[in-house]
Amino acid sequence: MKVWFKRGLFSLVVLAIVTVVGGAIFLLTFNPNSYKQKLADIVQQKYQRTLKIDGDIELSLFPRIGLSVQGLSLSDRNSEDPFASLESARFAVALWPLINNRLVVDHVAVTGFKAWIVRDEEGKLNFDDLLQAPPAGPQLPVARSGVSLLPAAQAAEAPQEKPVEPAPESLPVPELIAKRSGSETDFQIDIAGLSLKGGEIHYFSKRSNVIGRLLQLEVNTGRMTFGQPFDVAFKSRLSGDYPVADGVLEGQGQLSLDPASKSYSAQKLSLSFVGDLDELQAQSLTVKGNVAYKSAQRQFSATNLDTQLQGQWLGAYPVSDLNATLSTPKMQIDSVSDLVSFEKLALRVRGKNEDQNLDLALDVPRIQVSPAQAEGSPVVASLKVSGPRVLGLGLTLQGLSGNSEELLFEQAKLDGAIKQGSRVAQLKASSLMQWQPSNEWLRLPEIQANIRVEDEADAGSRFEMPVTGQADLNKGKQHYSAQLSSSTEQAQGSLDVTLQDKGKGPLLDAVLKADKLDLDELRSIFWVTAPEVVPATEPEPQAEAPEVAAEQEPAAEGGEQTEQQPKAAEADAAPPAEEAPEETTSYAWLDKITFDLRFEIEKLRSLGVVMDQVKAQVKNQGQLINLSQFNAQAYEGQLQAKAKVEPGKRFEMDLKLQQMQVGSLLLDAFGNDYLAGKGNVDLNLKAQGNTQEERLNALEGGLTVDLHDGSWRSVDLDQSVRDINEAVRNAFSGQIPLLLPESDPLRRTVLSRLQGSLDIKKGQATFRNLRATTPILTVTTAKGSTLDLVTQHANVTLQARLNHNNLAADERKSFQDLRNVLIPIHISGPWAALSYQIQWKDIASNSIKKALQDGLLDLLSQQVSEAKTESRPDVKSEVKEIIKEELGAKVPQTVGEAMKQWFKP
Template sequence: MGVWIRRVLIGLVGLVVLVVIAGAVFVASFDANKYKGVAIDWMKTHKQRTLVIDGPIELSIFPRLAMKVSKVTLSEAAKADNFAAIDSAGLAVDVLPLLHGEVVVGRIEAKGVRVTYLRDAKGKSNIDDLLTPDEAPKTETASKPVRFDVSGIELADVKATVRDDKSGTNGQVLLAKFKSGRLANRVEAPVDLDLQFDFKQPALKGNLTGETRLTLDMDTQSASLKKMNLGFKGDAPGLSGVDVALKGDVAWDGTKKSVNAQDLSVKLSGHTGALKHDGTTLSIERFAFEPDAQKLDLRKLVAAVKASQAGQPITLDLEWPELAVAGKSLSGSAFSGKLSRGGDMPLSAKFKSTAPSGSFDAVNLPGFEAQVESASPQRKLAGTLRSDLVIKPQPGSLALDKLDLQAKVEEPGLQPLALNIRGNALASAQKSSWNIAGQLNDNKFATEGSAVLAGNTPQINAKANFDSLDLNKLLTKEKTPNKPAAGNADVPVDLSGLRAVNAQVSVVAGRFAFEQYKVNDARIQATLDGGMLRITELQGKAWGGQLNATAFADARASRIAIKGAATGVDVNALVKDVAAKDWIEGNGRVSFDLDSAGRSVNELRSRLQGSAALQLRDGAVKGINLAKSLRQAKAALSMKQDASQKASQTEKTDFSELSASFQINDGVARSKDLDMKSPFLRLGGEGAIDVGKGRIDYVARATVASTAKGQDGAELAALKGLTIPVRLTGPFEALDWKIEWSAIATQAATKQLEDKLSEKLGLKPAAGAASGAASKPTAADALKKGLKGLFK
């Protein structure tokens, strides 16, 4: 028996030796490069992709099945474009665990990898064919679950280009370095990474570096990061030029959909919106959030914001020792903090709450109070804000119930303001809203609306109603209204602020005042979308009449347009307010349809287009008294010289009716239909008003209509029936009036001769002759008498 046992053992040993020798010979003689063609053909046949392997294939079998490849490229499906390229890559798998249905990867290495991911708007991507497995013969043999176990990963220079039209993602991510220890289920592994982002959409460009210890739980799809020491430098949506340092422990539970953080700290420098941070910090001893179980646990939250805005320092300190919520049960402590802003107009505030109550659905912080103070030579402010705060973790919102704000503001040169507001407000990541009412001094107001701050441009819908809105009492005057710029200095016009927000706004004010403009029963309806402001309703009572208009402004083209009419207005008050000129008096209608584009006031004036018209009654044109000037007709006609005079505000020419229309092109308004009437004069005319250059060149043609009444009528008999040119020229600030007597001297002499001849012929009664039917001569007597007179 022992002999047979010995023989069997000898045979087994010999068999093992033979297998080892055969394996050694197989490994030594195996050439994996002979199978390149098989892989290339398979990829071409099954995936319609072109696989190129320009480098050698290295293969080892025991104790690990290991393979290395280099200089590999793979095309897009049915295209010659490159989908992926690899400079070098290696993979090693332990052989013995494979016999038990387990995968134990010894290492994964890759360097110089380039891959492109594309997805269209319908969701079709360029990797769909690679993710779809080929059909395999069905087998009823149950397979064991694969055990994930990788002893190490080392990646360098791995770049992915992503263009996803469905999600709007477009950019590149470069994994400059990724090195890990053993990655296996529920095994903690060290990780060291250097990840770079360069995305156009979303706007993300920067570098994430650092180290942590990663644990994966494949059974629950969970992960945890311990001893994080990560940093990000760059730009992200809402962030620019930031340097963020993150430390602590964070865990995600895939089964509970919960987050758990321990000893978490964040330090931030750089810009967030309009704030520039310089060492802002946030620390949390513990934070746990489990929405399905309605649990929230917060311990020792401390925030310290150190920032500046427009060069003004801003600090915020907040402490919240404890908050614990579990369903309907809630306990915790009050929070407190302070806020300050420095600069020429400093501001300080202290705030606090009482102990919280409520439940997971609504955490109540009653009795919130903030005391605000500001003291500077420019402004003094003191106020108190009280409200009940309600925090709703889902969907994540903050409500201010029973809001009560009382404040007093004092500024030099302005009436002291007392503000009293009551109402409610709600703020969340998706949408904010408000509904408040109050008083500003003795003036009541109410406003309601909503704001969506998510996305690239905030969206605001708001309504407001004021008994009286006097902005002159609210805004500090920086300059005198309508005061011209010194010399030829131009004033820039910047409409870029219209791009900052999209809005629908409705404003009603019983009385409205801004600088020199005063409007009663004012109503404004406006929309703002993509930098385009459309005022669909602009009406009110102004200048003693009614204003109705619409307006448009486009920030992209720097264009402004306004169309409307002012009816029954005092035109003198209107022109003084709008143009700061005192040229004309009267009441009536002014209509306008104006359009211009430019980035300065002078440019807007020089590009003005459109039309305007006015119809007035019972007024006067200021600058000249035509009746007074025409009294000098006899002397002026004899000398045949034009008479010039500077416009004077003490002189004016009355009219009973006046109308004119203007066509405006490139800043020049031209008129051909002036029609002005008075008891003794009729005026027509034409000319141009150059708005861009601030000059006038206009010729009025005056005709004496009656000499019996009106201003100095008896002195105008010699001009009755004549048309006298009156030229108005010069800059707006120094107009010249010129009566062109030389143009009518011959006309006047001819008229005098005709009048004398008619008188001699008896066709016209002599001056001072009695009138009446009894003294009227016959035609024959008149002719006889006239001829006699001619030949004396």
Template sequence: MKKFLKYSLYGVGGLIGLVLIAVGIIAATFNPNDYKQKVIDLVQEKKERTLKLDGDIKLAFWPKIGADLGKVSLSEHKNSKEFASLNGVKVSLALLPLLKKELVVDTVYIDGAQANIVKYKDGTTNFDDLMSKEEESQDIKFDIDGVNITNSSLSYSDEGTGAKYNISKFNLKSGHIALAEPVDITTDFAVNSNQPEIAANANLKGNFLVDPETKHFVAKGLDAAIKGDLLGGKNVDVTLSGDVDAKPESREFLVDSLKLVGSGQFNEAKLSIELNAPKLNAQKDEVTSKKTTVTLMQEKAGDTFKANLELADIKGSPKALESSGITGEISAVQGKRTVTGKFSSPFSGNLESLIFDLPKLAGNLDIKDPSLPNGGMKGLFNLSAHTDIKNELANSKFSLNIDDTKLNGDVAVASFKKPSIKFNLSADKLNLNKLLAKSTQAEKPSSGKPADLSAIKNLLLDGKLNVGSIQYEKFQISGLNVAIKADGEKLTLSGLNVKVDDSQIKGSLGISQFSKPLYTFDLDIDQLDVDKYASTSKTPTKASSDSKPLDLSALKALNADGNLRIGSLKYGKTKASNIRIDLKADGQKLNLNPVAAKIDDSQVNANVGISRFSDPIFSFNVNIDKLDVDRYITKSSSTTKSDGDAPIDLSALKKFNASGEAKIGWLKLANVKTENVNLGLKAEGGVATLSPFSANLYQGSMSGLLKVDARSTPSIAFKQSMKNVSIGPLLVDSINNDMLSGKGTVNVDVTASGNTVGALKKALSGSSSLSLTDGALKGVDIAGSVRELKNKVNILKTKDANADKSKKTDFSELTASFTIKNGVAHNEDLAMKAPILRLAKGDSRGDIDIGNESINYLAKPTIVKSLKGQEGADLDSLAGFAIPLKITGTFSSPKYGMDFAAIGTALAQSKLLDKVGGDKATAVKDLLGNGNKVDALSGLLGKKKPADTTTTPATTDAAAKPAEAPKSAEDQAKDKLKKLLKF
């Protein structure tokens, strides 16, 4: 700022000098306007700058030389860019005093002056040529009646540092000006700069003396004010008034009625200060002062702090001045907590050596807080301080005792412009729960902008901190040891060793690049119990249907590079060990690479990235040797039936943008085991696709894709091809059903949409096919049932039976394809080859209702001459006969029904019953054929033709029950035949 003022004076002085030269030349002519061009040419020749003189020039000659110019402008050196300009200037000076080398000038009027000062990167300026001296200047006495400047401005730019300063709307009015004489000045202006940031208006009034020869500076009736944004604050208002007379070289100072008042908004806190120094007189042999007071206040979100300081009367000599002491009072309110305190200390000093001492500052604190065990606590503190201003040294020792907290240490400071601080702080116990009140302010959301820690550049630290134990909220911290160092480039915490609850933490932390801080860390934690710090709230959170993208903008403020290692970690029933996480973040992207850990029985190695934080994009690459997902899924009660009408909430998918792949050596999910799992995920704009979606599955393989669309009504597309898969173990593990075995290929290509699981199942459409070899249909033994016909001609059974898991129907080949529409899979081409059966395409048909989880299927296998061996030839007569097999029921409880009545009809027409022999064989044939059912029944039972069975109802209590309908002769015959054949 000093350079700015110096260069500004150079620029204005050079400009005024040029004007005076122009006035002198013009005054020597009778018609100055005729010589404009000559003046312009002269400036161009001598200074290589372009001078513009607009408008007529008016001159006066006697008894004073005067000029009244219109608009004047001057260009940069060897450049047409404007350097300075004036809207108008009027000046006159006495002629005769010039002969005595005296300059006597009337009031100078300047309007609209503008100057643009530039300092280049090489240190030169854009006015260096104007300051060149061709001959030595001679001292000239001057006497100016006054200066009146209006509506002027001055700018200064430093291309090396990027600093820019600007004074605008500048107005100044002075009284009589002469060398070594005081002058009355009144001025006001606006000032703006970027280093530091200032946007303010200022005004100044008083009588000033500046004598550079004697180094004597005086300000009387000083009344100054500045208001605006400055000193890092907003709406800052500072006023200064009083009288000051200073001779710094002889250390003589006189201050009278000095008053400084300031206020402003700093980081959402309103600060104010008031200083009153009624009288200070420092002479060569004596120093006296009256009581000086300082008041400080801060207010932020209802919390307040106030301090009143008082320096008692000072007496003595410059070498030995003393005061009865400094006293002070403090008070603070933070939420429900109030703090009051008092302190005092003797004071001594030496103005010549500028050494000052506070040998014993002692004070007390009284804290009242209803949250504390006794509603409050009291404390004592002691401090001694020694300051050597000339050598820029200070040191202090202090102790603090509050309740069970004891803190002591020493601090030494070297260099006040850029303090170098050495310290050693120790405490046996710190109870921060008692020392710190709970904040009443709501946590402010992050702006996403990095914190500006540039102030740390000016701080040099080197010290140690040792604390035995710390209590903070629910945390128990012990054995804290850390070395702290700041060198202007980086702040580091090294040798960190602390125990937090049961976790021992070792490592280092660092901060550099302070304007956009880079945080570095290298930490080791032996063990971590996350359950201690996880929220215990069990209030369920309602799934959000808000489709706004996930906002991680706060990560824009994170610029970090470090690694974290954790020996063991526990979270719920999950245990992890050998954890390593390396993190890098630059405000644009966050990378975790690697992320490695042993989680339960799974070794996980991964890298994860996040970019475009306002609408995050996730990237990942995960490798897991084995993973049992089922152990992390809470199993619902077996009696609880899933609600198929529960709505599907895919709102999170609308906000999810990700791409990556995962490879899993062994995976168990919903009890299904797979190996060499390879998953590729692409999610964007509410659409997620798993492709590839492949794995080794039960001695075979699977590959395909899954696509989920959450943009409107949830929809899925699933395409999968399973080859050489053992179906039996897959069905047992997936749905706990052993209804089918075999090895082969299954293809699925389906789509569905719906707002519930039930709706999705009922909306399934597409196709599916399977081809199995060397398997069995379990729950029914068709061949075994046919074999039983030899010993038991069970031709009357028509009742369905539950599946008997001990029975099965073997097959060598089984193929089928399904057309799926509205959740129903329809089949008409089931084909099967079995030892005594063949199932040809087109002989069977039926539906599998996926939405309702039910089956309605009719198969018609045909008997072939393949049942050989003992008694095998007896079935030759049934070759080519179709046996209807009805499959009904639910997925969980299928039922099989064979139409043995139809088989019996075939048997009646075969030779199998001939071996029964006699009248019974004939009767059975008639009964099952087209003969007389009643006669056949009588012959079968050895009785006569049954009479009319109609009877009169009984008159007992049972009469109240409705009479059963009489059975037909055929039904009676069947019942009797069952008993006869012992079925």
């Protein structure tokens, strides 16, 4: 026994010595760096990628198999662009576990890892080929202990005696690992831990143009084994170009990877982000819970999910003090099997927008959808906006049935209310709802709605509008349509709307047919904020100053007043130019949509104007809006209009009135029938500019008028001529009638016929001709008579000649001094306060000149002096107030104010 023991012991010692010496000789003679090129050739052959190792490869065998490498990089497939690189990597493998078919890696340390991930237009990632086994190639010998790269490299260079049969199929690498570990060697991989420092992951999606990166990435894990959870903690800086992102991203949890079944999960997950993400400024964004994903079934599930957000939103509708939560104890989405399940899903969003508080809530108690059936509890959502204006919306979906192909809700109910001041508007709507998620198709076939508006301050003020119809919203085909109808005292008609996209952008097609439509009444009901035209009397104090000056200054100083007043008006017109930047951005949405709107209305009331048998069509080409047709019957005549408008830039308009009562039109439209009569009016205007002032200064066009049996408010020329005649005849007696120099709304010139035309250029209207016939006069204009449309001032000289034959027999003799005499009357000042001055010195009459020399001029000067001290009631203001009360103060009181509205952007 002792001999055998000694021999056995001696053999073991010899074996140990041989092993140590052999290992020493191997370490001294073996150079792993000589296999760099061989490894690069294998990678190029199997994956068409370029592998570079710029540093040294270091190998150790005792007490563990250790490998370290530096300066490693791998390119994209068939490209020189980098896919991944690392500065250094180091790991060690225990020897004894290899005997038991276990690969135990002591620790993996990686420094400076970088990866560039790209998703192409079809959604494929640039590393998908690495997750697939090579489709064909030589089968490399595999060591019994598992995977051995260096012997494989040697075998790659050795001559092959027999042709190698290709693999029967190409399986993903995880499946190959699972197949090999389960059926061949039961091989297991166990990594004691992984630490990664100074990592970067760059991502670019050609499909969505998303560009982002993770910088300063640090990852630390616990013991890693496939199929078993292990601890993971990471920290990185998230940076993005599109969308813009900059913040710190941290996370930890228990990660489980099972490549065999393609299952991945994270338990006790805790993610946090602080920073900017697109238009979101996140002071704190956290996600906690348990999540799992099975890629083979495309199944996502989560339990105890809780998301918290605090920050602010900087979008078009900014929200500060933003607080949002999303939580659910259980949810599951299975794309392959069409399974969706939610339990107690709750969303809450709160925040502030300027002086308004926002509150959004969504509750999904329970929903289960499968290919067999769909069931669940009612889904409830609500939105509340409180502040100066209170808004509330509530949506309820109940009675769920159907299946994953088509969901049916017995009732989709929408309740809404808006309140400002004492006025409250309410909306109640409901319908059966059909939804096909896969086709993105939503139908509301039985819409029943009611709109109610009432004023709490006025118990009798209440309005209700019932609306019925249907809607078909097909996002899959980019086709949306709705048919609505209503019948009330203010609106009786139907609206057919279609929005579709055939590859050239959205096209909106709408047809409105109505027996009756009162837009003024509807605007007064639904316009919660008072219209801008209500405070039209505020600018009047600025216009009164020139009016007072016109009354106080003598007639000889009229020219000086005319020069001063335009300067004041130009100063007032300057501020609107500051609004130019807003105009350029307000209508950008017109470039993204094309619309064709048609109207057929039997009776229409808008802006005070009443029209019958209205037919109109409005189209657009980008930001150019084209009113190609507008025909109507109104005020005993016909109205035709065409227009082209590019909001904030330019416009063109052609308006024709045929055999129309112009006075009734002006009275309803502007609240003042300063010109009346029946006949024809042709108006064409065009202008361009970025501001209202620029457009007025560039205004061009013309106006032609031919009216009969009409009148002109603010002056009575016939009576003025009679007063002139009396003044001349009674100059010697010292008693002459009062010759009013200012405009008087109570006075009116009766016109038998009025014919005239204006040429408009650069905002200045010049009289080409004017001829008006009154019962006793023929009136024309002198050369140089103009209207300044920019400053809204007049500089017109009328020439009145007595129609001696139209006088009564007893009057002819008394008017003998004015026979064949041309009487010039100069009209000047702002349109709101015109001044009428008789040019006495320009009257070619010997009797009048003699009367002026004999004291008439002194009497006229005395009238002006008495007007300065005499306190007379403001008849014009009183008449304005009466007109305003009669018409509800809904329109401007002067032509100038009306034209200001036309030229607003």
